[in-house]
Amino acid sequence: MxxxxxFDGVLHPEGDxxxxxxxxxxxxxxxxxxxxxxxxxxxxxxxxxWREKLAYKTLLKPFSEDIRARILGATPHSGFGxxxxxxxxxxxxxxxxxxxxxxxxxxxxxxxxxxxxDDYKDHLVVCGxxxxxxDETEAALRAHxxxxxx
Ligand SMILES: [Mg+2]
Numbered sequence: 001m002x003x004x005x006x007f008d009g010v011l012h013p014e015g016d017x018x019x020x021x022x023x024x025x026x027x028x029x030x031x032x033x034x035x036x037x038x039x040x041x042x043x044x045x046x047x048x049x050w051r052e053k054l055a056y057k058t059l060l061k062p063f064s065e066d067i068r069a070r071i072l073g074a075t076p077h078s079g080f081g082x083x084x085x086x087x088x089x090x091x092x093x094x095x096x097x098x099x100x101x102x103x104x105x106x107x108x109x110x111x112x113x114x115x116x117x118d119d120y121k122d123h124l125v126v127c128g129x130x131x132x133x134x135d136e137t138e139a140a141l142r143a144h145x146x147x148x149x150x
Pocket of ligand 1: 006008
């Protein structure tokens, strides 16, 4: 199971407090990490647009060490050496799966940008941009993590 993880509107509410310079609070990350520790089979790939602005090792800094060890990478940038132009975050996720021979893996995306997904909305847990990762989205994500491996 792979979790494609967005930052803004997920790990903290979208808004003035979010600065791609690393000063953001990541206030809901501890909550997500508690859930992830219950499901050690889940690996993480960062899909946030922060990956376009920050060095990879900087992206990993907010995570606890045990969770950081479970991060596989970040999705490729749209149109960046990909087989065909991917306009959406969904396409970047599919590209990552293809590039890593992982198209048959179970996956879920935690994101606040529903419009970035078309064909794979059933893989999406949507946070409210100004709410972030709350009780409701935690329950929805847990349901994905609890799905039996086929
Ligand atoms: Mg977002």
